[in-house]
Amino acid sequence: MIFASSAFGQAPQPAAIQNIPSLGEHFNQVDTTGTFLLQDPKTGVLKGWNPERAAKRYIPASTFKIANSLIGLETGAVKSVDEVLPYGGKPQMFKEWEQDLPLRKAIEISAVPIYQELARRIGQERMAKGVASLDYGNMKTGEVVDRFWLDGPLEISAVEQVRFISRLLTDKLPLKPETLKTVREIVSRETAGDTVIHFKTGWCTATKPQIGWIVGWIEKGESNYPFALNIDMADLKDAPKRMEILKACIKSEDVL
Template sequence: MNVIIERLQLAGLFVLFWMWSFPLFAEDTIYRDDLEEVFRNHTTDGTFVLYDVSADTLTVVGANRASTRFIPASTFKVANSLIALDLGVVADENEVVPYGGKPQPFKAWEKDMSLREAIRVSNVPVFQEVARRVGLGQYQRYLEVLAYGNQQTGTDVEHFWLKGPLEISALEQVRFLTSLAQETLPISSKTQKAVRDILRTDHSGRSTLYAKSGWTNTPSPDLGWYVGWVERSDEFYVFALNIDIHSRSDAKLRKQLAYEFLSTFGIF
């Protein structure tokens, strides 16, 4: 454990350099206010941020909201997986983690499963077990090293990413995921490769989609996320979408609107 802490402290020396190597706004930023009608057509409000890594171009739909921080909800399972694997509290992405045996709101969660399977069904109790293994102190160190959102854990290790105080903006999601997509986060390459692999979601032609959804009911209205990137040969297109969710039927809009924007920009 001391070796891990020393490595984190050393990595911390590079955090400021890493943060400034990818600013919140790229050299070329395009604001597409005209596409905000996509949200209005579905009676919701939201933002969509897209970063073309090769062109160093940032496209923003809903600029005012893009920099607003919200609770990450299950999109934090990306960082959570990175932290757990890097610390070794979970041996690898295929180690089966117990869910605890209690009734859950979704039957799919009532099963012990690996991180690979748990991230796909967004199994909260499995990741809460992971969180107990990590502990608040280690989370604080990693959130600082990863420059993740407001870097706040509070005192509840099982809920800080579900109910707060942890928050992150769409722009910050894009910055974080850009580094993961390129495996340039200040943690082990092996860990980044493993998490990239379990995020692989869809494939179309030469393009592969890596993504994670999220949903929190704190505060009101509910908030939904769909974040990730598209990889095409050596090109990366990193995105983050969040929307207001007014009813359970709106949950499907997270993925639907993300795909609509990606299609509009000819990416996926």
């Protein structure tokens, strides 16, 4: 592995965000509170809604599967995204998680037990070094290697999520180029008009309110726009609001 040193322990740097008040209406229409942030890849300008919340850290939940995949491949804990990992045989929240899967499929259906197995194979020491090298949020991996992104102490802000995705897209993370390319390829995608949304969702149930995430990048023409969105959720019924708000935001003329 070629993990390099990063800004260990540093607080997140303040970010100047171009606030677009009209985007707030998309959150109001589905009766939720949240934030949306997108970066212009040419200028580096951050624009979106609710900059105060965009700077606040939350538990990343399954959005961490992107980083977990990177660390797993880089350390050799998994040979490839097509190597099948065991789910463990125990009942799961969703029946589709009750199967052995490769990362390529596991990230698509957000299979928690597969990524917990990957984390255990990585191990506590290598995981801590990997998360720090990626400068991922507060970089706290705690003492439970297969739960820290679900229950804490790991936390990350929308601003930091956008910066992480930006570095993933531009090969600026301290990992092998083939690792970055492979993970970019397995992230889910959905076509919306003349854009392609590359995304990973997350649902943190360890806090009140629960937090719903969707992070990734918008592909339009020759450009890729990193984004992050999070909302307050009461339960799983609120999950569709994440993509609904995202699509509404990127349709706004002031965004892309």
